[in-house]
Amino acid sequence: MRFTEVTGAGGVRLAVREAGDPARPTIAFVHGWAQSGEVWAHQLRDLAADFHLLAVDLRGHGRSAVPADGYGDTRVWADDLAAVLALAGGPATVVGWSYGGLVITDYLRHHGCAALSGIVLVGALTEIGRGRPGGATGPVMRAALPDVLSEDADVAVPAVLALTRGMTAGPAPDVQARVAATLAVPPAVRRALFTRDVGSGDVLADTRVPVVVAHGTEDAVVAPAAAEYALGKIPGASARWFPGVGHLPFAERADAFTRTVAALAGGRKE
Incomplete structure (x- = not known):
C-alpha cells in the first residue's frame, strides 16, 4: 500500500491510500x-492482487487537510469524491460505509453514474x-449524540468509547484505534x-448502475430501516444482509464482505 494525494473542492488536499495495479x-x-x-x-490487503484500490481520508479526517468550512455543501463532497475517482483508469466501483454512503449520494446528485461501474x-x-x-439511526447512535460532538473531553471521550463499543454485535475490534481516529x-x-x-x-431513483446494499441485521448505529429505504428507491438494487452483525460488516465478517465487493467489481455473482 502507498499514499498519494489529490486536490479536492476548493483546493483542499485529500490523502488517499492506494494499492494494487492501476x-x-x-x-x-x-x-x-x-x-x-x-x-x-x-x-x-485482500483485494490488491486483483483490483486497483483507493481509500480516501475525507476532508477533515485522517491525513487529509482540515478546512474551516465546506462540510455542509453537497457539491463539495461530490467534487472531493470526483477528484479521487479521477485516479481510476475507467469506471470504478465505489464502496461507502455509514456517512460515506451520503458522500456517494452527493456525488450522484452532481455527477451522475457515468464514472461508476457499481456501488456498495x-x-x-x-x-x-x-x-x-x-x-x-439506531439506539447506540442516538445515545451518543450530542456528547460525541462536544468540545469538552470529559464529555466526548466516554461517549465516543461507548459508540465505538456499540458498533459491533460482539466484542468490538480495534477499539482504541477507532476511538483515537x-x-x-x-x-x-x-x-x-x-x-x-x-x-x-430522487437521486437514488435515478441511479442506473448495479448497487448492493450491505447491512448488518444488528446494526445499532445506522438502523436497518435506512438500508430498506435505499433498497426501495434504487432500481434493481440487491440486498446483502449480514445476520448477527452490527455496523462493521467489513471487519466483523471481513472475508464475506470482501467477497461481496469483489463479486460486484468483477461483474459476477457472489
Whole structure:
C-alpha cells in the first residue's frame, strides 16, 4: 500500500491510500463519520492482487487537510469524491460505509453514474436530517449524540468509547484505534457533518448502475430501516444482509464482505 494525494473542492488536499495495479478495475472506498481510510485495511490487503484500490481520508479526517468550512455543501463532497475517482483508469466501483454512503449520494446528485461501474452501500446513510428515512439511526447512535460532538473531553471521550463499543454485535475490534481516529477529528468538524439536511429519494431513483446494499441485521448505529429505504428507491438494487452483525460488516465478517465487493467489481455473482 502507498499514499498519494489529490486536490479536492476548493483546493483542499485529500490523502488517499492506494494499492494494487492501476491497470486493473478500480474500487474506491469511502469511510464513515470521524474515521479514516484505515477502516478498509482487510480489503486493501485482500483485494490488491486483483483490483486497483483507493481509500480516501475525507476532508477533515485522517491525513487529509482540515478546512474551516465546506462540510455542509453537497457539491463539495461530490467534487472531493470526483477528484479521487479521477485516479481510476475507467469506471470504478465505489464502496461507502455509514456517512460515506451520503458522500456517494452527493456525488450522484452532481455527477451522475457515468464514472461508476457499481456501488456498495454498507451500513450506509443516503440522507440526513430530522425525519429523513434514509438516515435512520439506531439506539447506540442516538445515545451518543450530542456528547460525541462536544468540545469538552470529559464529555466526548466516554461517549465516543461507548459508540465505538456499540458498533459491533460482539466484542468490538480495534477499539482504541477507532476511538483515537474519532477524537483526532476536530469537534467542529464532527459537529459540522451533522448540521446537514439532505433528502435523496430522487437521486437514488435515478441511479442506473448495479448497487448492493450491505447491512448488518444488528446494526445499532445506522438502523436497518435506512438500508430498506435505499433498497426501495434504487432500481434493481440487491440486498446483502449480514445476520448477527452490527455496523462493521467489513471487519466483523471481513472475508464475506470482501467477497461481496469483489463479486460486484468483477461483474459476477457472489
